Amino acid sequence: xxxxxxxxxxxxxxxxxxxxxxxxxxxxxxxxxxxxxxxxxxxxxxxxxxxxxxxxxxxxxxxxxxxxxxxxxxxxxxxxxxxxxxxxxxxxxxxxxxxxxxxxxxxxxxxxxxxxxxxxxxxxxxxxxxxxxxxxxxxxxxxxxxxxxxxxxxxxxxxxxxxxxxxxxxxxxxxxxxxxxxxxxxxxxxxxxxxxxxxxxxxxxxxxxxxxxxxxxxxxxxxxxxxxxxxxxxxxxxxxxxxxxxxxxxxxxxxxxxxxxxxxxxxxxxxxxxxxxxxxxxxxxx
Amino acid sequence: xxxxxxxxxxxxxxxxxxxxxxxxxxxxxxxxxxxxxxxxxxxxxxxxxxxxxxxxxxxxxxxxxxxxxxxxxxxxxxxxxxxxxxxxxxxxxxxxxxxxxxxxxxxxxxxxxxxxxxxxxxxxxxxxxxxxxxxxxxxxxxxxxxxxxxxxxxxxxxxxxxxxxxxxxxxxxxxxxxxxxxxxxxxxxxxxxxxxxxxxxxxxxxxxxxxxxxxxxxxxxxxxxxxxxxxxxxxxxxxxxxxxxxxxxxxxxxxxxxxxxxxxxxxxxxxxxxxxxxxxxxxx
Numbered sequence: 070x071x072x073x074x075x076x077x078x079x080x081x082x083x084x085x086x087x088x089x090x091x092x093x094x095x096x097x098x099x100x101x102x103x104x105x106x107x108x109x110x111x112x113x114x115x116x117x118x119x120x121x122x123x124x125x126x127x128x129x130x131x132x133x134x135x136x137x138x139x140x141x142x143x144x145x146x147x148x149x150x151x152x153x154x155x156x157x158x159x160x161x162x163x164x165x166x167x168x169x170x171x172x173x174x175x176x177x178x179x180x181x182x183x184x185x186x187x188x189x190x191x192x193x194x195x196x197x198x199x200x201x202x203x204x205x206x207x208x209x210x211x212x213x214x215x216x217x218x219x220x221x222x223x224x225x226x227x228x229x230x231x232x233x234x235x236x237x238x239x240x241x242x243x244x245x246x247x248x249x250x251x252x253x254x255x256x257x258x259x260x261x262x263x264x265x266x267x268x269x270x271x272x273x274x275x276x277x278x279x280x281x282x283x284x285x286x287x288x289x290x291x292x293x294x295x296x297x298x299x300x301x302x303x304x305x306x307x308x309x310x311x312x313x314x315x316x317x318x319x320x321x322x323x324x325x326x327x328x329x330x331x332x333x334x335x336x337x338x339x340x341x342x343x344x345x346x347x348x349x350x351x352x353x354x355x
Numbered sequence: 356x357x358x359x360x361x362x363x364x365x366x367x368x369x370x371x372x373x374x375x376x377x378x379x380x381x382x383x384x385x386x387x388x389x390x391x392x393x394x395x396x397x398x399x400x401x402x403x404x405x406x407x408x409x410x411x412x413x414x415x416x417x418x419x420x421x422x423x424x425x426x427x428x429x430x431x432x433x434x435x436x437x438x439x440x441x442x443x444x445x446x447x448x449x450x451x452x453x454x455x456x457x458x459x460x461x462x463x464x465x466x467x468x469x470x471x472x473x474x475x476x477x478x479x480x481x482x483x484x485x486x487x488x489x490x491x492x493x494x495x496x497x498x499x500x501x502x503x504x505x506x507x508x509x510x511x512x513x514x515x516x517x518x519x520x521x522x523x524x525x526x527x528x529x530x531x532x533x534x535x536x537x538x539x540x541x542x543x544x545x546x547x548x549x550x551x552x553x554x555x556x557x558x559x560x561x562x563x564x565x566x567x568x569x570x571x572x573x574x575x576x577x578x579x580x581x582x583x584x585x586x587x588x589x590x591x592x593x594x595x596x597x598x599x600x601x602x603x604x605x606x607x608x609x610x611x612x613x614x615x616x617x618x619x620x621x622x623x624x625x626x627x628x629x630x631x632x633x634x635x636x637x638x639x
Contacts, residue, residue: 168611334454
């Protein structure tokens, strides 16, 4: 069944988008920065997991290591790059972030070489029959992982003190500051969690394609921006829905609109149409 | 000589592009991450018309018009969305442009359009012509900055709501900024198509938009001499130093980051700071 195939393919793609976009939304909610360099964490995660899996033989351990390393890198990006320019107009941080990402892409190229990196013995590459289609275990793991991680995050955002602090900052930055909650520790944590999630997404993409390369973050980065804008910046639940919706729309779009537009153009055409109708995003207020 | 001439031709084209974006982003405060799309519009329009037998000078105005009309359409988007939303929308326009061009056979698809007739000038002549247009663009930019229009742009960039309250036709001026800035990109595109005599989708992507933005930011947002210096520096540096050429993107990315991080006024801002420091008597 073509319909089901396309739908599931879209959900797999959407789960990856969701894992990247969630971190962007968390950062945007907190700092009002469009954190383009987030995609660098995605690429970093891809490379580190492939490298560590090849070196250690354990995929699970390398996932953890990649997430941890990217999380720490995320904190460094916040401390060294964003904190000093927070008081400037928002486009300054955006431009700095684009510069940072373009620079990171080149650093990956210098450090890991231009030809990319593959698993010598890719884990989870067996396929399983499911109605009429065959799915890789890795693809199932992506969907399950995304749902589990994002549900866990939803619990954190809604039930814990950290989540409370984040929501307070999103709603009323000044008031939150006055109550003393928007301190650097919260920001560090948010950058850590967001970057770790992006790294996990990168690791899963590197696994499914069995390939990590310097520019693998570029398209997901721009798509993830489109997704959080679609969702109405700074909305966690909306981001998940928008990511899955975009994945599915793309996978159908490439079949039915593929003659006129390529995959990326479909995503952005959808985004532009939505923004013209609802300038603050689907779930945005006002 | 040929090499120097073609290098300066590219520099001239980049100056026109950067000045156009400076009008939109620098003067009027409307961030655009899709300037290469208008550049591409102009280039493709010029390429098709030149292939159809139109003479060089007859192609320039239509190329500007096509890019400018697309600019006005995107300008309407700028009336709906602001700030971060506008940045992402214009980025989307860039991807949309590329996505459409790549799939159209009559635009050459991935292969692009080859064998575009030249302008009928030798390389030195063409360089002089391009630099002449760049000078015109600079004069126009400087004139707009001093005019009533420039002051209104400044007011909109500073505080849109205050400008609206003061009775300024914000929508009209925003559209004007987009129309002029993107028409300049269209001119640059036409000059590119006739100069390189080939157009393909890979020359008008997001990285190219970022490169143009980089010229504006590194030079100094809003400053005409600064932006010209930025465009010259970022065009010539990778060509003159082979080492830099290999790491062109690292240079763009690094400069973009370092300048916004440490000197948001760009080179123009640095020059002003140095002049101010030199003019002020030392505190003893």
